[in-house]
Amino acid sequence: MSEIKYWLMKSEPDTYPLEQLKKEKKSLWDGVRNYQARNFMKEMNVGDQILFYHSNAKPPGVVGLAQVSKKAVPDPTQFKKNSKYFDPKSTQEKPRWECVEVKYKKTFKNMLSLNEVKEMKSLADMPLVNRSRLSVQPVSKKQFDIIVKHCES
DNA sequence: GCCAACGTTGGC
DNA sequence: GCCAACGTTGGC
Numbered sequence: 001m002s003e004i005k006y007w008l009m010k011s012e013p014d015t016y017p018l019e020q021l022k023k024e025k026k027s028l029w030d031g032v033r034n035y036q037a038r039n040f041m042k043e044m045n046v047g048d049q050i051l052f053y054h055s056n057a058k059p060p061g062v063v064g065l066a067q068v069s070k071k072a073v074p075d076p077t078q079f080k081k082n083s084k085y086f087d088p089k090s091t092q093e094k095p096r097w098e099c100v101e102v103k104y105k106k107t108f109k110n111m112l113s114l115n116e117v118k119e120m121k122s123l124a125d126m127p128l129v130n131r132s133r134l135s136v137q138p139v140s141k142k143q144f145d146i147i148v149k150h151c152e153s
Numbered sequence: 154g155c156c157a158a159c160g161t162t163g164g165c
Numbered sequence: 166g167c168c169a170a171c172g173t174t175g176g177c
Contacts, residue, residue, distance in 0.1 A: 034160075035160090035161095036160095131159095132158080132159095133158070133159060133160080
């Protein structure tokens with residue numbers, strides 16, 4: 001099988017905070033409507049590690065860990081007419097959007113704010129810093145380890 | 154709430 | 166295939 005990969009996924013605390021994933025244990029990561037983000041989710045395998053990031057928060061930053069619990073499946077919200085994620089151009093035969101299921105792992109003792117990420121040279125080339133609008137992005141093992149170490153010590 | 158950056162849509 | 170118009174993201 002393939003190696004474990006590392007990712008960062010964003011969520012707004014007003015919409016879906018980490019605490020809610022903790023309560024629900026698992027959740028479909030639905031509602032992503034960006035092709036690049038979708039393509040990354042299609043690359044994910046069960047067991048891949050996820051940095052959970054709170055965007056539009058005060059302050060924004062990495063707050064915890066999740067992990068992929070199911071490979072990508074068609075996002076059910078794209079077919080629901082009354083959903084804000086409904087996509088009229090998507091069909092059951094040819095769904096446009098997919099999403100993975102993620103499982104709660106932990107909430108960090110110390111979050112790592114975006115400010116701190118920007119200050120750390122070793123994290124300077126993260127998409128988070130220079131591709132700020134990408135909501136699902138790959139993270140190198142090195143970066144992942146640096147962040148986890150910072151947040152747990 | 155503002156606005157810069159960026160992605161998508163649709164007319165041509 | 167270009168590009169203007171428009172919509173969204175997300176930091177501040």
